[in-house]
Amino acid sequence: VRASVLQSAYRLLVRNGLSNLTIADVAADSGVHETTIYRRWKNPLVLAGEACLAAMAEAIPPPNTGRLRSDLIDLAERIIKVLEGPSGRALLDICRIDEAKVNATRASFFQARFAAVAEIFTNAVQRGEWEGSVDYKFALEMLVAPIYFRALITQQPLKAWPAAAAVDLILAGLGTQTLAE
């Protein structure tokens, strides 16, 4: 039921926009009863937030390219692609909402995402590519934040963001000792 509601909500959200998302439409599209949806998600904003973030998690699995550097570049580029794609507008609208429940959904989503993506670093350690520990949340915030900052605040083109240079800066700053090719 949950997956079906979230999929319907996401489809309608991308098609019609955040301000046109209604629980009634999601009920009709998913075949789940309206009261069931209201009981669980309370309002369209909360539902939109959860649907959009779940879709993003699905669209961006943790990369596993075999190298830490290319994993991080891949991650940054996938985020840029999603934000510039058809669901980008809906996702950015969710980021613009300042409402307690949506804020809480978004906050826990990003914490969960950072934890899931942390395997990029543990994989690198297992490959012997990385020595020592790393504050992966700190590294991921440095990686991800400038992309959202451009999309939401400075309106600079995401495609022009030097993702590889940012990854190199972060890796140099973290003192990684990547093995020679």
Added chain:
Amino acid sequence: VRASVLQSAYRLLVRNGLSNLTIADVAADSGVHETTIYRRWKNPLVLAGEACLAAMAEAIPPPNTGRLRSDLIDLAERIIKVLEGPSGRALLDICRIDEAKVNATRASFFQARFAAVAEIFTNAVQRGEWEGSVDYKFALEMLVAPIYFRALITQQPLKAWPAAAAVDLILAGLGTQTLAE
């Protein structure tokens, strides 16, 4: 006239919030005629955006501590202080607006701010503290973005952001050769 309108708008914005800002109130508070304000700013959102960003520029002059590292830390900490202060809510509300004129105001504001703050780096070169050139916009986006990302998107506490560690990461990544103390 412009300064007086912006000051009134900012004062009312911080006191009453973005959704309660009206051109009529700004006219009454500033003593500038309503039609004059409408002619120049078109609507309360645009006026609020310009007022809020002007106030931020005034609250955060480019630091000049005598060292590049402490200049950058100072800058990050001042931004955090402003965002957590009484005008933080209004400024973040402006960042959440997705309206063409406000977006354009905000985009050009940040470009102008980055250009103004670039003197941190040119000062460091003049002091002999820094060798070679630096993409100051890139460095400043890396510095500033995580603070806004926390405030707007992940709702993590700004005070907990390791500003000094972020500066050290950026400086190490840029390959700065700061002189020994």
